[in-house]
Amino acid sequence: MIRFDRMGVRYADATTPALAEVTADIDEGELALVIGRTGAGKSTLLRTINGLVPHFSGGTLVGSVRVDGRDTREHRPRDLADVVGFVGQDPQAGFVTDRVEDELAYGMESLGLPGQTMRKRVEETLDLLGLADLRRRALATLSGGQRQRVAIGSVLVTHPRVLVLDEPTSALDPLAAEEVLATLQRLVHDLGLTVVIAEHRLERVVQYADSVLWLPGDGEPLVTGPPAQVMEVTPVAPPVVELGRWAGWSPLPLSIRDARRVAGPLRQRLSSLAPSDEPADASATGAQPLVRVENLVIRYGGEPALRDVDLETHSGAVVALMGRNGAGKSTLLATIAGLLAPTSGRVVVDGVMPADTPPRELVRKVGLVPQEPSDLLYADTVGAECADADRDAESEPGTCHALLERLAPGVPLDRHPRDLSEGQRLSLVLAIVLTSRPAQLLLDEPTRGLDYAAKRSLVGALKALAADGHAVALATHDVELVAELADRVVVLADGEVVADGPTAEVIGASPAFAPQVAKVLGPGRWLTVAAVREAAGAAS
């Protein structure tokens, strides 16, 4: 269906090609997963499929890409609209109308299909994607998962043979991601659609894939093959695969179901052991909390975003805030960082009320890395950002850069912040925030868009900060990150705290929030491969 023949892409004024020597076939009815580090060329590869590269983005394409027999060199994206449906990273940014039904019809209107056909296809698509109840809703009022499904529907109406999605679940909570993936699964199985996905969160998608295209980056050639085969050699893998590799299971299980079926002996062996790194509960030791939130209520207009929330953080401990999109996680962090004033209730950070403290003083007590880290950046170069941060914090010149070197070694000082990778940019913002040495560090969805390597270095950095005596609180959907990092988990739902306790207790048995290792070995206290490996190693 899609044939890459020695395809390469080079953008103007780039020293190395973005892609080189890509040769691969994706068959009809296949769900192909594109993996690789950020900057390895995943998005570029996806965009060659419908001709956005090179027609829209510029740059030169060598070799050829044929989709359903059409050469993308001779067909513009709009001429391929009836063959390839393309959903970009942010579905909201691609919406042209303001209502679900109109958005679905937009593509067909552009193609000039007759009214009767449009009517029929919109109804079919509404049913296919379970959107019938939302048909008259304004797009702005939809949740993340619903928006993603509308975006998929809006390209499906032209009956493409291929569907291309760039990180469809990266902004979604675990359940919304399931919802989108189940939809894609159905399209592949029932309609024989060919689907190509790029995704960092392998743990969510790899079990659905029929083939994997791995872009190792650094000029190495593309590796393709069935998932179980490719996953054996990739340096990054979801926890279930890592567990399988460590335990020597063959064939390598990719889904929880497959892994559970072979995990019996391991479960038995572990039943007598206990994870060694069970964190001490700081609140039980009676230590003074750093942040104390009491009966916090935040209302914007009508519905309260938070009601009667209590929370404490302690120096040296990592707290994870979990919950659906819109549950109030970001609001809680923003209130602790002094961006919102409590409607009622109290927030005390290290003896001061954040909303009444001048920003200059407050940044020494609490630092927040917002959901869009780049909001904090405005200078032309990394060096200028660092110098500004030193000046703002009145610290020794070079403090910020030293921190950045520790978090992400080798970021060039003369680079524009926008040209950094997601991981480097996050490190830069983290360094800027840490320059004023806040006792409490807050992070809002830090792993969005990070690849496994960047995530691993973030985990290392945050663990080191906690060991240094910082209190860390992060809002996240990433259960694997929580399993590795958090001492305590607070689950918010509908603006209220529904669970607050040690990580293993809260997420170990939760159907939505349990990490893969817990699902394979559980119910129980095993959350990460590292913990299993360590305990088993100590026992033998």
Place this chain on the structure above:
Amino acid sequence: MRAVHQITMPRALHPGAWWLWALGLAAAASRTTNPVPLLLIIAVTAYVVAARRTDDPWSRAYAAFLKLALLIIVIRIVLQGLLSSSSQGETVLFTLPELPLPDWLAGIKLGGEVTAEAVLAATYSGLQLGTILCCVGAANSLASARRLLAHLPGALYEAGVACVVALTFAPQLVADAARTRQAHRLRGHRPGTLSGLRRTALPVLEGALDRSIELAAAMDSRGYGRTTDADRGSRRRTGLLVGAGLLGIGVGGYGMLDGGAEQWRGLPTLMLGAAVAGAGLAVGGRRTGRTRYRPEPWALPELLVVASGLLAAVAMFVTAANDPALVTMVDPLAVPDVPWLAVAGIVIAIAPAWVAPPPKGASG
């Protein structure tokens, strides 16, 4: 009778009908400073909006426009109070300390005596502007500007898309700016400084640029522009005709509403402009191969709604032509007369609360 003609069958009314109805009321408001019909127009728009709005986010626009109208009235009164001169009447309400101004500003007076006449005249003219705003607000909350743009003729399609994109981007820019300002607080900056402005503007503009590119890519991948041929000559001809026509409509409309203008500016110019623009649209419309999904029908309810709005305008225009003293407050202190014919017209314009079909629920 087909279902589209029934006034009780729930469906969305044609956005053009709502806008014409609101324009009729706005035109009526533009010809009078008499508070009786003005307040009545506000009441009528509020009632119809309450009866026929949907539960979409933009349906809440009316409240915002109403607040804006109140603000305008207040500003108007304050300015008039500060700058009033004794030429506007003798009834002194109170005296403000007068600010001495240099000679070359003779004729302008800051402070001093504030007369009841000046304040009332300011109230009435502020009320007039506020009423027109309420009419626009009603149209906005009954049929979003986006829905109206969807009905632009094919020749204006590209311009319409540009407007729709701008309509989406404006609120997003505001949200982005708020987010970036928050981010500066996080770096310990005080908000409101000049360097803060630069630091806010850069990320916001970069974000907007990124989003535009993303949107353009999405539209291209969905077949935008595939069916339109790019014949330059025809495009230029269309542009010229439509532009000239719109100019004619503008001049003619101004002539109609501004009672004092010369005769030639009025109806004939309006008609000529409409004809030229129509020809341009007809020529341009032939080159697009787009189709429209579920075009809203134009049926009996639409006609009734437009007619009710037009009646209000006609009644006001007739009153103004026959008895100008009824619609303009020559003596602001006098108890306003009631222009019965105009009032009757405005009362008829409340009809859409019943003759427009009820909207469908957002989830239904």
